[in-house]
Amino acid sequence: MSGSYERMNFITSFGFSIRWRRQFLQTLPGSDSTLKVIDLLTGMGESWKPIKQKYPNCELTALDFSEEMLKHAHRRNDKTFEKSVAIKQADILQSNLPADHYDIITCSFGLKTFNEQQLQVLAHEIKRILKEGGYFTFVEVSEPKNWLLRIAYSFYLGKVIPVLGRLFLGDPREYKMLWKYTSAFKNADHASTIFAKAGLKVSSLSFFFGCATGFYGTK
Numbered sequence: 001m002s003g004s005y006e007r008m009n010f011i012t013s014f015g016f017s018i019r020w021r022r023q024f025l026q027t028l029p030g031s032d033s034t035l036k037v038i039d040l041l042t043g044m045g046e047s048w049k050p051i052k053q054k055y056p057n058c059e060l061t062a063l064d065f066s067e068e069m070l071k072h073a074h075r076r077n078d079k080t081f082e083k084s085v086a087i088k089q090a091d092i093l094q095s096n097l098p099a100d101h102y103d104i105i106t107c108s109f110g111l112k113t114f115n116e117q118q119l120q121v122l123a124h125e126i127k128r129i130l131k132e133g134g135y136f137t138f139v140e141v142s143e144p145k146n147w148l149l150r151i152a153y154s155f156y157l158g159k160v161i162p163v164l165g166r167l168f169l170g171d172p173r174e175y176k177m178l179w180k181y182t183s184a185f186k187n188a189d190h191a192s193t194i195f196a197k198a199g200l201k202v203s204s205l206s207f208f209f210g211c212a213t214g215f216y217g218t219k
């Protein structure tokens, strides 16, 4: 999906994804210090701008395992961020990131494809790499609880988006996965419980009547 991901992301969420990427960071305390920040499942670096606005002097690392997504991320790094972002290609479920290292961990729209066991590994990994007193925040597209909104949203994501996907991409299959994953994921409550069980302090987030949910917290 890397060729059309950013455009489609904007359209599929009516531009809300940009707002949600700003909002999920609002849960964190800002700082001018040289904090170590890592953006997990960074994709093409869609969250870098709001992260850099919030942490202008941070050392930003960005991690993703997709070579194609990272090609776009490298382009963005060269063009807009003066190569200031350290891009790392790795699987977060088996990375060799340093322990007790990061002040801030962010992750936008990366949770929905993880199963139960992977979420447990993820939670332990966050606990391992985060400094004592460090913060994390996650956001994901979700199924709203209100039935009317859920019907409208499922029709839009499940039926309209694949058609738009065909127009942009020539193949609606990838975009059919969006609703498939979202309806299976439902919302971030379960992931949040898994993070709490791993020993992290967690609070829930909900944006636009539950069309995006997430959680944030500290170690």
Ligand SMILES: C[S@@+](CC[C@H](N)C(=O)[O-])C[C@H]1O[C@@H](n2cnc3c(N)ncnc32)[C@H](O)[C@@H]1O
Pocket (backbone or CB within 6 Å): 009, 021, 040, 041, 042, 043, 044, 045, 046, 047, 063, 064, 065, 066, 069, 090, 091, 092, 093, 107, 108, 109, 110, 113
């Ligand atoms: C939906 S995109 C989100 C991209 C970006 N964070 C955003 O806000 O749009 C999810 C990304 O997670 C990456 N990803 C999924 N599982 C991963 C894993 N286990 N380790 C590293 N990256 C992963 C995918 O390659 C993809 O780029």
